[in-house]
Amino acid sequence: MQRANERFVERLPLVLKRPVYAYAISAAFCGIALILRLAAQSFLPIGYPFVSFFPAVILSTFLFGLRPGIFTGILCGFLSWYFFIPSGPGGSFGGGVILALIFYTAVIGIDIALIHWMQRANFNLAVERERSRALAENRELLFHELQHRVSNNLQVVAAMLSLQRRHIDDQVAARAMDDAASRLALIGRISRALYDPAEEGQDLHAFLTRLTADVLEASGRRDIQVTVSAPPGLTLDSHVAVPLALIVAEAVSNAIEHGLPHRGGTIEVSLEDSSGALSLRIADDGDGLAPDFRIEKGNSLGLRIASALASQLSAQFGLHPRPEGGAIVRLDLPAQAR
Template sequence: MPKAGNHFLERLPLASDRPVLGVSVTLILVAGAFVLRWFADPFLPSGFPYVTFFPAVIVSSFLFGVRLGALSALLCGLLAWYYFIPEYRSFDVAGPGVLALLFYVFVVVTDIALVHWMQRANRNLARERELSRTLAETRELLFSELQHRVSNNLQVAAGLLSVQKRQVDDTTARAALDEAARRLALIGRISRQLYDAGGATRSMREFLEPLCADVVEASGRTGVRCSINVAEDAPLSPDAAIPLALIVAEAMANAIEHGFRDKEGGCIEVHLARHGADMVKVEVRDDGDGLPDGFRIEASDSLGLKIATMLASQLNGKFDLIREHGTTARLLLPA
């Protein structure tokens, strides 16, 4: 947002649509410069006929543009010539007076030209800024529309899989289609959260909080509570967002489906902390029934766990399940 001073400068020159006001203020400036010069005359040495008129010319040019600046320069030059250059109260001029007039013309022409060039550059800058703002708004709008359409398409794909499973009699195939639909629906729900149109990087906490709320809501289990415990936050790479979302969602879904199978509800805690100097640890802890004896993730035939392990490997990390006070799904990622 432009500062107030910049906003004022962008409006210069003023009163372009009210010429009477501009001329009136210019005449007041000229009159003020003349009165000030008149009263200062006894205290000034010879050779300073324009000392109070230069500011009037500059201010007039600055506020009202080239035309009224030129009018101010003409009036100030005539007043100084008539009253303060020998012969006084006459437009006759001798050698030193000619040099003073030439010097005055050179200075005011230079001042007016510089003010004009600066104002023109400032107007061009304001137009470029407005164009950039418009382009940024258009880009953000298109980006949001794209995200919206991608999310909708994923939701449609998930819905089609759900419809298709009704025509499948095999229980295993129906379960696979149901899982695929659930994952697509999850990606669709979180896709709007993954990226920022302005390119801003989000923290992992900002990402995990709505994700976990979505997973619990999608489960339909009103007795399940989820909390986020962040010991030390970390920025989230956009490339890691979807894999991280799927892994955390899979761990939470396993906790809800298996850990709380015989319970009305339970508590899930998503814990985020640093692990060593160069790793981030994300743990999904539940207070459910825990893992069966002798469980090893490598020997599991769960498609969801295989996907979580594969995605963690793609991120150069590691995913594992640990039995401690329920079940802990641990994901280690490079910081």
């Protein structure tokens, strides 16, 4: 309802198909004002000849603009003088009559000028608002198109790396090429999912569920179960969601590769929101960590990437032994980092 009123006000003054209609309706306002003033003649004190004509001038100016407003002001002034202002001998005007007409002219002149200026300002504001809306739509469209192209390019680069890997005989180099291709492909899928206009503001629980399923499928393992828990309806800005998703992907991949390399097991991904601060936990029931393990001295590229992404988010990242057996990755993101 409020928006409908705003749209109506933005259209003022009304531009009718024929300008004569605006003058005709304005004359009708004057006639209604005259009838009301005649009806009130019996109980209004002497000296109020314009009391019912001011609203007619204001309404006409408000609806139809400057010129119909001036027309209404002149016509109402003539009607009030003719019917309600007594003239002196020979039709002469006294000082009081002249003062009343000057007062009437000043009041309607100020009313018409103020309404005209406000409508001009309102029109300019509506034009700027429409221009800003169009620019915002174009910017959003270009942004999503850019993200779409970046995601496609990442997928293409990943495919090229996979093709190039076929010509490499060295196992270490081939493994590095495979890891690079899979990470690029994963980044492309994450970007496409998070920046897709159809999935804007998507639920993180559903997104992380699809993400972990993709990582598990890419590993080729069927004996590992991944569960995800997150607050319903939780969404994050892209500058936080993308690094967070990459950390989850790296941690799950690390758990599959190093924690459960030769047997099945479970991996639990949990995300908690406490007064704006996020706590991410990724626990597995695998072989656990070596007694002398230090994350800063580890040789896992995935963990180094996850640590770098956590630093980008100003978050605390750690990998610790799990009391029940296995390992647990912890990421604590403060509220101000979101």
